[in-house]
Amino acid sequence: MSDYATVNPNFWTGETGRKLRESGPEAQLVALYLLSNSHRNPLGLYYLPKMLISHKTALSKEGASKGLQRGILAGFCAWEGVSEVIWVFKMAFYKIGTDLKINDKRVKWVNDLYNSLPNNAFLYDFWEEYGSKYHIEKPRGFKGASEALRCPTEANINININNSIKKHCAHPKNYTPEFDTFWNTYPRKIGKKKAFQAWTSCNGNRPDIQIIVAKIERFKKTEQWKEKGGRLIPHPTTWINRGGWDDEPEVSNARIKPPTFFNEVSP
Numbered sequence: 694m695s696d697y698a699t700v701n702p703n704f705w706t707g708e709t710g711r712k713l714r715e716s717g718p719e720a721q722l723v724a725l726y727l728l729s730n731s732h733r734n735p736l737g738l739y740y741l742p743k744m745l746i747s748h749k750t751a752l753s754k755e756g757a758s759k760g761l762q763r764g765i766l767a768g769f770c771a772w773e774g775v776s777e778v779i780w781v782f783k784m785a786f787y788k789i790g791t792d793l794k795i796n797d798k799r800v801k802w803v804n805d806l807y808n809s810l811p812n813n814a815f816l817y818d819f820w821e822e823y824g825s826k827y828h829i830e831k832p833r834g835f836k837g838a839s840e841a842l843r844c845p846t847e848a849n850i851n852i853n854i855n856n857s858i859k860k861h862c863a864h865p866k867n868y869t870p871e872f873d874t875f876w877n878t879y880p881r882k883i884g885k886k887k888a889f890q891a892w893t894s895c896n897g898n899r900p901d902i903q904i905i906v907a908k909i910e911r912f913k914k915t916e917q918w919k920e921k922g923g924r925l926i927p928h929p930t931t932w933i934n935r936g937g938w939d940d941e942p943e944v945s946n947a948r949i950k951p952p953t954f955f956n957e958v959s960p
Contacts, residue, residue, distance in 0.1 A: 700725065700728055700729065704724070704725075709767055709768055709769050712767035712769075713763070713764065713769060716763035716764075716767055717759075717760075717763060719752060719756045719757070719759050719763065720763035723746055723750060723752070723757060723761050723763075724764050724769055724770070726746060726749060726750050727741070727764070727769075727770060727779060727781050728784065730745070730749060732745070733781075733784075735784065735788040736784070736789075736803070736806060736807065736810075736823075737770075737781035737783070737785050737788070738778065738779070738780045738781075738785075738810060738816075738819055739778065739779060739810070740777060741772075741777060741778070741779045742777050743757070743758075743772075743774075743777060746761065769781065769782065770782060771815065771839065773814045773839070775893045775894065775896065776811055776812065776813040776814070776893075776894060776896070778810075778813035778815060780818075780819065785823055785827075789803065792826040792827070793826065793828060795828055799827075800827065803827045803828075803829065804829055807819070807820070807833075808833070810833075812834070812895050812896060812897045812898045813834075813897055814839040815834075815839045815897075816832065816838075816897045817832050817833065817834035817836050817837075817838060817839075817897065818834075818836075818838075820832035820834075821836070833897055834898065835897065838896060868885075868889055869892075869893075871902045872889055872893075874902050875905060875906070875909075876888070876929070878905075878906050878909050878910070879929050879932070880909075880913060881923060881927070881929060882929075883928050883929065884928055884929065884930050888928075888930045888933060890930075891929075891930045892933055895933065895936070898936075899938070904938060908938045908940075911942050912926075912937075912942050915942045915943060916943075917942075917943060
């Protein structure tokens, strides 16, 4: 068993531990599961489907949701419903240490582990918290992506926890402003719901919306996107999933008519 599966005694005696205890047995049980389940890693940042919390702890769905909510309110963790990624804030501190020396062999290991994580809203904040301590070379994601998810209000938490269910059900009523901008700019309007799911799944790995819009406008001028009434334009979901903003438009090979240097003389 990995040594980082050991639960630190501060779990029971620390300030956050006391808050969890005051929040009820569901909060404590869920927190223990987050520290010791088979999906966890020493960074405390990992993919965890919410349904597993209920299944593995034998809590009802309502009990698991309540325990997770109370853990978030206690400042123990945060959870993103779209990517289903959990972040146990202090797990890295207790399992890896306060910092690593640059020549520590674990530096490369931490970098590899961080870079292998699925796209999620916590990537930049994790780097901001631990990047300099563990010499993580460069951040992923973008600043502020998890701000709403870490806001300690039950309204925000309930909305976030239900996101993983909503994304598989009815058409979302509200799209984000950035996605609306993308959708209004992209010339092929097919599969908006799936496109939005793809958009949110790469939340931490997209450039600014202005860059994406500018790239789409460049593609609109290419022959490929103009041919056959636009039928060769990729579906928006396909374009998003492959990171189309990193592609370069093909330069037309059409022969350019040479300039006329002499006036033609009529016979």
